[in-house]
Amino acid sequence: MTGAGNDRLNRSGAFRSVRTALLLPSWLVIGVFLLVPVFLMLVFSFLTKEFRGGVIWEFSLAAYDQFIFDRGLFGDEPPTIEWTYITIFCRSILQAAVATVLCLILGFPTAYFIATRDSRHRMVWLFLVTVPYWVNLLIRTVSMKFLIRDNGPLNELLLALGAISQPLTLINTDFAVQLGLFYSYLPFMVLPVYASVERYDFSLSEAAADLYAGRWTILRRVVFPVVRPGIVAGCILVFIPSLGAFLAPDLLGGAKNFMIGSLIEEQFKGNAGNWPFGAAVAMILLSMVLIALMIHARQQSRTEVG
Amino acid sequence: MARNSAVRHYPGFLSATLACLFILYAPLVVVMGYSFNASQSITVWGGFSLRWYHEVFVGTESAKFKSAAWNSVTIATAAAILSTSIATAAALGMVRGGWFRGKALSFALLTMPIMVPEIVTAVATLIFFSAIGLVLGYGSILIAHVVFCIPFAFLPIAARLQGIEPHYEEAAQDLYADRGQIFRHVLLPLMMPGVLAGFLLAFIISLDDFIITNFIKGSGVETLPTAIFGAVKQGIKPNIMALSTLLLLVSSLFVSVSYMVGSLGNRGGRSRSGKRGS
Numbered sequence: 191m192t193g194a195g196n197d198r199l200n201r202s203g204a205f206r207s208v209r210t211a212l213l214l215p216s217w218l219v220i221g222v223f224l225l226v227p228v229f230l231m232l233v234f235s236f237l238t239k240e241f242r243g244g245v246i247w248e249f250s251l252a253a254y255d256q257f258i259f260d261r262g263l264f265g266d267e268p269p270t271i272e273w274t275y276i277t278i279f280c281r282s283i284l285q286a287a288v289a290t291v292l293c294l295i296l297g298f299p300t301a302y303f304i305a306t307r308d309s310r311h312r313m314v315w316l317f318l319v320t321v322p323y324w325v326n327l328l329i330r331t332v333s334m335k336f337l338i339r340d341n342g343p344l345n346e347l348l349l350a351l352g353a354i355s356q357p358l359t360l361i362n363t364d365f366a367v368q369l370g371l372f373y374s375y376l377p378f379m380v381l382p383v384y385a386s387v388e389r390y391d392f393s394l395s396e397a398a399a400d401l402y403a404g405r406w407t408i409l410r411r412v413v414f415p416v417v418r419p420g421i422v423a424g425c426i427l428v429f430i431p432s433l434g435a436f437l438a439p440d441l442l443g444g445a446k447n448f449m450i451g452s453l454i455e456e457q458f459k460g461n462a463g464n465w466p467f468g469a470a471v472a473m474i475l476l477s478m479v480l481i482a483l484m485i486h487a488r489q490q491s492r493t494e495v496g
Numbered sequence: 497m498a499r500n501s502a503v504r505h506y507p508g509f510l511s512a513t514l515a516c517l518f519i520l521y522a523p524l525v526v527v528m529g530y531s532f533n534a535s536q537s538i539t540v541w542g543g544f545s546l547r548w549y550h551e552v553f554v555g556t557e558s559a560k561f562k563s564a565a566w567n568s569v570t571i572a573t574a575a576a577i578l579s580t581s582i583a584t585a586a587a588l589g590m591v592r593g594g595w596f597r598g599k600a601l602s603f604a605l606l607t608m609p610i611m612v613p614e615i616v617t618a619v620a621t622l623i624f625f626s627a628i629g630l631v632l633g634y635g636s637i638l639i640a641h642v643v644f645c646i647p648f649a650f651l652p653i654a655a656r657l658q659g660i661e662p663h664y665e666e667a668a669q670d671l672y673a674d675r676g677q678i679f680r681h682v683l684l685p686l687m688m689p690g691v692l693a694g695f696l697l698a699f700i701i702s703l704d705d706f707i708i709t710n711f712i713k714g715s716g717v718e719t720l721p722t723a724i725f726g727a728v729k730q731g732i733k734p735n736i737m738a739l740s741t742l743l744l745l746v747s748s749l750f751v752s753v754s755y756m757v758g759s760l761g762n763r764g765g766r767s768r769s770g771k772r773g774s
Contacts, residue, residue, distance in 0.1 A: 204665055204675050209593030213602060216586035216646055220605055223643045224617065227624035231616075234623050244626065296519075299512035306504050315513070317755060322520040324751045326704040328721045329740045333523035336530070336732050341539050343526050373519060380516070395503040405506065434613030436707055441728070451615045451707075458622060458711060465623070472619040479613055 228476070235469035243463045253470035275453070275471070282449045283478075285364070286432035289371035290379075293428045294421065297379030301420075302413075304380075305387035316384065323377035331437045334370055335361065338442075362444030370438030375431055379424040386420020387413075419490070426486060430479055450475050524744060531737040538734060548738035555735060557727070564723035567634065568703055571719065575641035576649075576699035582642075583649035583698075584691055588683075591657040592665075607651075609644040617644060618711035625712060632714025640712055641702040648701050649694035656690025657683075689757055696754040700747060 205212065235253050237245040255261075260272035304315040322330065338344050338360040345357040360366050390413065398408045414421070436451035443449075450471065457468025531549075535542025552561060586606060590599070609617065621640050630636055664686065668678045684691070706721040713722055720743060727736050 203592055203594060203662070204669055204678050205588050205592040206594045208675065209589045209596065212585040212589030212593065215582045216606055216650070217602070219582060219643055220608060220646060223624070223639060224608055224612070224620065225605065227620035228612070228616070230627060231620040231623050296512055296516050299506070299509040300516040302506070303509040303513040317751075318517055319520070320755070321748050321751050322524065324700055324704075325524065325744055325747045326706075326721060326740075328704075328706045328725060329527075329743060330523065332724070332728050332732060332736070332740065333527040335728075336538075336737070337523045337526050343530075346539075373523070376516065376520060392504055399503045405503070408503065409506065430611075430613060434615045436615055454615050454619060455711075458619065468619060469623065472616045475613060476616045479611070479616075483611065 231469045232473055235466055235473050237466050239464045239466045241463070243458070243465060245465050250466065253464075253466040256464075256467055257470060257474070278448050278453055279450060279474070281364075282433055282451075285368055285371060285449065286429050286435075288368060289375060289432045290425050290428045292368075292372045293376050293379040294425065297376060297424065298383055298421070301380045301383035302387050305384050305390070319377055319380050319384075323381065327374060328437060330374065331370055331441050334373055335441050338366060338369070361442065362447065364443070364447055366442040367439050367447050367449070370442040371432045371435060374435070374438055375428040378427040378431070382423040382427060383417065383420045386417040386423075390416055422486060422489075426482070429482070433479070434475055527737050528741045528744070531734065531741045533734060536734070538732060538737075548734040549742075551735040552738050552742070557735065560718070560723060561720070561739060564718040564720045567637075567717060568720040571634070571638050571641055572699050572702040574638055575645050575702040576695050578642045579645035579698045580649045580653075580691060580695045583646050583653055583694060584687070586646070586650055587654040587657050587687075587690075588679075591654055592662070607647045610647045614644075614707045618708040621708065622711045632712055633717045636712045636714065637709055637717065637719065640708050641705065644705070644708065645698035645702055649698040652693040652697065653687065653690040656687055656693075660686050692757045693754050696750055696757070700750050704747070 234245055236249055236251065238248040238250040238252065240246050256272070257275050258272060259269035261267055261269050300319070304312055304319070307315060336342060340357050340359060340361060344360070345354075348354045349357065360369075394412050394416065395408050398412045399405075403411065434451050435449060436455055439447050439449040439452050440455075454468050454471050454475070457464045457471070530538060532544050532546065533541055534545030534547060552558060590602065590606070604611075612620075617640075621636075621643075625632060625636050660683070664682050665678050668682045673681070704721065705719075706725060709719050710722050710725065713719070718726070720739075724736060724739060724743075727733065
């Protein structure tokens with residue numbers, strides 16, 4: 191809005207004539223070191239693998255074939271559907287979705303509560319939520335691992351309280367990965383929802399109350415629809431990094447709790463060493479994210495028109 | 497007023513907020529507490545001690561941590577300076593450049609490093625560097641960090657610039673200031689809170705990065721996060737908790753500073769708009 195206004199006012203803009211020169215460094219840096227690499231990754235996913243990492247420059251569909259079909263150990267059996275990777279994808283999508291819902295359930299009331307404080311207290315609450323957002327994700331994940339391990343502080347506390355008689359096995363389970371994702375990306379939900387609720391005009395709630403709407407009806411029928419862009423933004427900010435997460439499954443889950451991120455990492459850093467397959471998996475992940483973003487962009491433009 | 501607050505407030509939302517903060521802080525507080533544990537064991541509390549902090553600075557692994565810390569800080573500083581400069585120019589071009597064909601595309605390119613999942617960026621960068629034959633190490637880490645820090649610097653700077661009315665530049669132009677003078681003496685001082693916030697964000701994003709660095713660091717070069725990850729793979733030792741606590745304090749310090757810079761900037765903006773209104 192402001193930008194458009196500026197454009198109109200700034201008829202004699204001093205910087206308009208050098209616009210291209212100003213933008214060129216950023217275009218070049220991101221273009222050469224990210225856009226070109228992503229296209230190269232697409233190319234690599236159609237090449238033949240070299241056994242100790244790297245590729246042979248020969249066209250091949252082997253990477254995508256390996257993702258979908260199982261052709262036996264020597265590749266000469268009739269193809270059957272290979273469920274391993276599809277299962278990893280489905281589980282990752284499910285875990286990212288559950289993490290998003292959990293973050294929304296706890297994040298929305300928090301954001302709403304902070305946005306309805308008076309401005310001085312609001313800054314303090316907001317600061318408290320922001321600090322963990324900027325603390326190193328690796329350190330946060332390691333801290334969670336320390337907290338929930340078999341003879342860790344959480345189990346000791348629960349034993350001392352008499353809530354359990356034996357230490358719970360939390361580490362290396364799907365539950366731990368789920369908890370890790372929820373914990374990692376919770377601030378990503380609170381901040382955009384807060385930004386939306388802060389702009390919400392509470393006279394709308396009052397008008398609804400005057401029309402005898404109950405409190406929870408107002409929340410559902412008035413507040414939610416108005417702050418929906420913030421909620422959607424928060425969901426995207428939690429869902430996308432959860433889907434490609436590496437640290438939570440690697441540190442909190444065991445070998446059984448593979449997610450897409452761990453599968454990709456294994457192809458480049460681990461023992462598998464299959465670059466075309468890793469590139470193909472990364473490509474599939476990127477396509478899913480792009481589809482999600484495009485659906486979001488389309489919905490947004492539709493609400494703006496309507 | 498009473499009716500107003502009845503509509504605004506919901507029972508249970510305070511509890512949800514406290515639960516949220518508890519979940520966010522509990523693991524960090526526990527690790528901080530145990531970093532002062534005198535005992536060698538990470539399960540038994542043996543009294544208060546600073547021995548693990550001593551261990552971080554002079555212990556057997558201290559040389560490794562020191563070189564990792566040096567790499568982290570120098571890379572973060574260089575990456576933040578470069579990305580903030582590039583992002584400031586880009587913000588001027590985007591916000592003050594008027595409408596042009598492909599503006600939306602340009603915005604998409606500028607924010608691409610945030611949109612693409614980090615692990616995909618890591619894979620693409622590794623493939624690119626190996627295809628062009630670049631030796632993996634300090635230089636490759638720095639290039640990758642500059643790229644993904646650009647949007648984090650760009651967004652606060654562009655937001656700040658959008659809030660600055662173009663009258664200031666127009667007035668300077670009427671007084672025959674050239675483009676360089678307008679930027680140095682008029683726009684840059686007004687943009688400074690945004691530029692500083694962008695710089696601090698870029699610095700901390702670079703300092704914290706693990707996934708991309710882990711892919712492209714090559715062998716031998718470590719940053720603090722990759723060194724900590726390597727150590728944690730062999731079990732969480734008390735000196736790692738001490739090191740984590742130190743890093744945690746550095747991050748908190750940076751957030752506090754950028755918060756203060758931001759609120760100063762906001763106050764400035766508010767007083768200006770107040771003046772305009774009167």
